[in-house]
Amino acid sequence: MRELVPYIPGEQPRIPGLVKLNTNENPYPPSPRAVAAIAEAAREGLQLYPDPESTLLREAIASCHGIDAGQVFPGNGSDEVLAHAFFAFFQQARPVLMPDVTYSFYRVYCRLYDIQLQLLAVDSALQIDVANYAGRPAGGVVIANPNAPTGSALPLAAIERLLQSQPDCVVLVDEAYVDFGAQSAMPLIGRYPNLLVVHTLSKSRSLAGLRVGFAAGQRHLIEALERVKNSFNSYPLDRLAVAGAVAAYEDRDYFEQTRQAVVRSRDEVTVQLWRLGFDVLPSSANFVFARRAGHDAAELAARLREHGILVRHFRQPRIDQYLRISIGTTAQCDALMQALRLLLPAA
Ligand code: PMP
Numbered sequence: 001m002r003e004l005v006p007y008i009p010g011e012q013p014r015i016p017g018l019v020k021l022n023t024n025e026n027p028y029p030p031s032p033r034a035v036a037a038i039a040e041a042a043r044e045g046l047q048l049y050p051d052p053e054s055t056l057l058r059e060a061i062a063s064c065h066g067i068d069a070g071q072v073f074p075g076n077g078s079d080e081v082l083a084h085a086f087f088a089f090f091q092q093a094r095p096v097l098m099p100d101v102t103y104s105f106y107r108v109y110c111r112l113y114d115i116q117l118q119l120l121a122v123d124s125a126l127q128i129d130v131a132n133y134a135g136r137p138a139g140g141v142v143i144a145n146p147n148a149p150t151g152s153a154l155p156l157a158a159i160e161r162l163l164q165s166q167p168d169c170v171v172l173v174d175e176a177y178v179d180f181g182a183q184s185a186m187p188l189i190g191r192y193p194n195l196l197v198v199h200t201l202s203k204s205r206s207l208a209g210l211r212v213g214f215a216a217g218q219r220h221l222i223e224a225l226e227r228v229k230n231s232f233n234s235y236p237l238d239r240l241a242v243a244g245a246v247a248a249y250e251d252r253d254y255f256e257q258t259r260q261a262v263v264r265s266r267d268e269v270t271v272q273l274w275r276l277g278f279d280v281l282p283s284s285a286n287f288v289f290a291r292r293a294g295h296d297a298a299e300l301a302a303r304l305r306e307h308g309i310l311v312r313h314f315r316q317p318r319i320d321q322y323l324r325i326s327i328g329t330t331a332q333c334d335a336l337m338q339a340l341r342l343l344l345p346a347a
Contacts, residue, residue: 007108010312019335021326022310024148024177024287026206028258028329031251034207034244041243050239052230057242060249061214065186071216073225074245076236078176078200078213081225083109084232085196085215088224089170090115092139097166099128101319103148103174115139126150126281126289126319130158134165141166144174146182149314149324151283153182163192170221172196177285179204179259180266186216193218203286204259205248212237212245262286266327272337276344287326289319292344297321300343307339 010023029035058069075081086109090096095116098106110117116139120132127150133141141162146153163171171194173185178199185197196217202208215225229236237245248255270280270288278290291297301313301323312324325336 004111005108007105011310013310015308017308019309019328019332021287021328021332021336022312022324023208024203024285024324024326025208026203026258026262026286027327027332028206028261030206030210030244031248031254033251033254034205034248037247038210038240038244041239045239048239050235050237050242052234054237054242056246057212057214057237060246061216064249065184065216067186067189067216068219070219071189071222072214073216073222073229074212074214074237075229076213076233076241077202077211078174078198079105080211080236081198081213081215082106082172082174083112084225084228085170085172085198086110086115086142087113088228089172089196089221090140090142092116092169094137094139094169096140096142097133097136097138098142099147101126101147101150101316102142103144103176104314104316106142122147122150122318127152128154128158130154130162130165133162138166138169140169140172142172142174144176145185146177146180146284148176148285149287149312149319149322150281150289151177151285151287152281153284156183156185156188159183159185160188163188163195167194170194170196172198174198176200177203177287179255180263180286181284189217193220196221201245201248204262205245205255206258207244207248210241210244212241262327265330265333269325269327269333269336272333273340276337276340287324289322289324291322295344297323303343304336304339307342309336309339311336 054074058072061072062069095118100119101122200213273280278292280290
C-alpha cells in the first residue's frame, strides 16, 4: 500500500465565482428531464435496493447506440468500469500497451492490480501512431479516443487497424470525449470480439455528479465484467443515477444543443488562443491543450488561479509546458481570454 501512487483528480474548491476549467466537466447543467426524473426517483422507492443489473439503463443505452442491452455494462462512473476492465482483462503474462501521454488513471490501475504495462511514445505532435502497436507481444491495449489530455482523435480506420493488429487481446477504447467530435468505435463491436468501448455520462451529458459510465462489447466481455462487478458490489448504480441517466438519454435534443454549444465555444477559444500566441493542438474534445512559448505553464496556471480561473497543469515529462483548458460557457471563456490578455500583454 505504501508504494501505491493514487490518481489525483483536479481540485474542486468551494470558492464562489470561480471559473472552473480544470476537470472537463460540461459547463451546462444536465437535461431538465434528467433532473425531474431524479427528483421523482427520490420521492419513490429509495427504501428499496436498486435493480442490480440496471436493466432500464442498459436498454436506454443500447437503443441510443443501436446495440443489444446484453452488450452494455453500466457502472459507477467510467472510472469504475475501466478499473473492472483492467482487472478482468489485463492481468496477463504480457504487458498492456498504452500511449506515454494519456489518461493517467490507466497507470494507477496497473499498479493497483499489479499489471505490467508498456508505454509507447506518442509522436512529436503528441499523436498516437497505431502502427507502433502492431506486432508487439501484448496482454491488452488501452487508448483514449479522443486522447486525454491532448484532445487529439484517431479516425475509425486507425482504430480498426489497431484491432486487427492485436486480435488476441482486449483492445479498450475509452471514448469519454467522443461526442465532441470524434468517430465512435461502437459500430465495430459486432465484428471485433476483442473490442471494448467505454463511455461516460460525465462529459457530453453533463452528469459528472451522478457517476454513470458504461462499457460496450460482445457478450463474453460483458459477462466477464459482470462477474467482477458481482464479486465487488451488487449495486454500483443507485436508483437516482439510473433514473437520471435514462432520462438524459431520452432527451436527445438537449444533448445535441449542449454538445454543439461546447464545440462552437471550443473552436472560438482555439482561434482566440492562437491570436494570443498559443500553440493549440486540434481538439475533438471539450477541452484544449495549449502552450505559450516563453511562458512557463505551471506559472501561467498559478497566475490564472489568482484571477479566479482554474485550468489543469500536469507535472509530467513531455507535457509540462502545456495547459489543459476545459471549455466553459461563453461567459467563462470570455473571462479566461480577458485574464490571459492581462497576463500576456506583449502578445
Ligand atoms: N476517461 C477519461 C479519458 C477521462 O478523462 C475521464 C475523466 N477524468 C474518465 C475516463 C472518467 O470519467 P468518469 O469516471 O466521470 O466517468
